[in-house]
Amino acid sequence: MSRVGKAPISLPEKxxxxxxGGTVTIEGPRGKLQQPLQAGIEVxxxxxxxxxxxxxxxxxxxxxxxxxxxxxxxxxxxxxxGFRKELEIVGVGYRGQVKGRxxxxxxxxxxxxxxxxxxxxxxxxxERANRIAVSGNDKQQVGQVAADLRSLxxxxxxxxxxxxYRDEEIRLKVGKAAATA
Numbered sequence: 001m002s003r004v005g006k007a008p009i010s011l012p013e014k015x016x017x018x019x020x021g022g023t024v025t026i027e028g029p030r031g032k033l034q035q036p037l038q039a040g041i042e043v044x045x046x047x048x049x050x051x052x053x054x055x056x057x058x059x060x061x062x063x064x065x066x067x068x069x070x071x072x073x074x075x076x077x078x079x080x081x082g083f084r085k086e087l088e089i090v091g092v093g094y095r096g097q098v099k100g101r102x103x104x105x106x107x108x109x110x111x112x113x114x115x116x117x118x119x120x121x122x123x124x125x126x127e128r129a130n131r132i133a134v135s136g137n138d139k140q141q142v143g144q145v146a147a148d149l150r151s152l153x154x155x156x157x158x159x160x161x162x163x164x165y166r167d168e169e170i171r172l173k174v175g176k177a178a179a180t181a
Contacts, residue, residue, distance in 0.1 A: 005065030009050040009073050012080050017050055017072075019043050024072060028079030031137050035075050038064040043072070050076075078137040085146035089130035091161035094153070096125045096132065103132075107153040108161070115152065121145050131166070 011017060015028040024035045024043055037043065040055040041064060050072060054065040077083070089096055089105075096105040103115040103123055117123050121136040123145070132149060136142045146165070155162040157173045164170060 003066075005052055005054065005062070005069045007069065009069070009076055011045075011048045011050065011076065015076060015080055017043075017045050017076075019045065024075075026072070026075045026079050028076070030079050030082050033075045033079055033137055035071050038068045041065060041068045074139045078139055082135055082137055083139045083142045084133060084135040085142055086166035087132040087134070087146060087149060087163055088166055089132065089163055090155070091153075091159075094161065095127070095130060097127070098123055098125050103149070105152060105163075107163070113152050115149060118145065123149075132163070 012028070015026065018025045018027075019037075022037045024037060026033050026035065040061055042053045042055070044051050044053065052065060052069045052072070054061050089107075091108060094105075094107055096103055098104075098117075101117045103117060103125070105113040105115065107113055118141065120138055121134060121141055124133045124135075125131070126133075134142055134146045134149070136145075150163045150165065153162040155164045155168070155170045157170075158175060160170045160172055
C-alpha cells in the first residue's frame with residue numbers, strides 16, 4: 001500500500017468534507033475548495049478523519065492513491081490556515097505596487113509591467129522593503145502566481161538583480177574582469 005495514501009487526514013474544528021460523486025468539497029473558516037477524485041480512489045469520512053482507499057494495486061493506482069491523499073490534505077490545510085509565498089524585489093529602481101486586482105512593477109524595462117491577480121489569491125507589497133507576499137487557499141494557485149511574478153524578471157546571474165523567492169540563495173557568477181585577472 002502507498003505510504004502517503006494510507007495516512008489518514010485529521011479534520012480540524014469547523015472543517016467539513018463532503019463527497020459528491022467524483023468531487024470532494026472541503027469547507028473551512030477560510031473558504032471552500034473542490035478537488036476532483038482520481039479514478040479508482042474511494043474517500044471515506046468518519047469521526048473527523050478522512051481516509052482514502054484504492055481499488056487495485058498496480059503502480060499507477062498506487063501513485064494516484066498518494067497523489068489524491070496529498071491533494072486532499074493540501075485542500076484541508078488551505079481552508080483552515082491558507083498558504084503563503086514571499087518574494088523579494090532586488091535592484092536599484094526596481095519596485096512594485098498593488099492597484100486594485102493588478103500588480104504594477106518597475107523592473108528596469110522601458111515600460112511598467114502589469115500582472116493581473118487571479119481570483120482566490122491576494123498579493124501585498126511592502127513598499128519600503130520591496131517584499132511581495134502571495135497568499136490564498138489553493139496551494140497550486142499560490143505557487144503558480146509566485147512563479148509567474150518571479151518569471152517577469154528572474155534574478156541576474158552576475159548582479160543578483162530581479163525577483164527572487166525570499167529564501168532563495170543566488171550564487172553569483174564571477175565577472176569577466178575577475179576571470180582574466
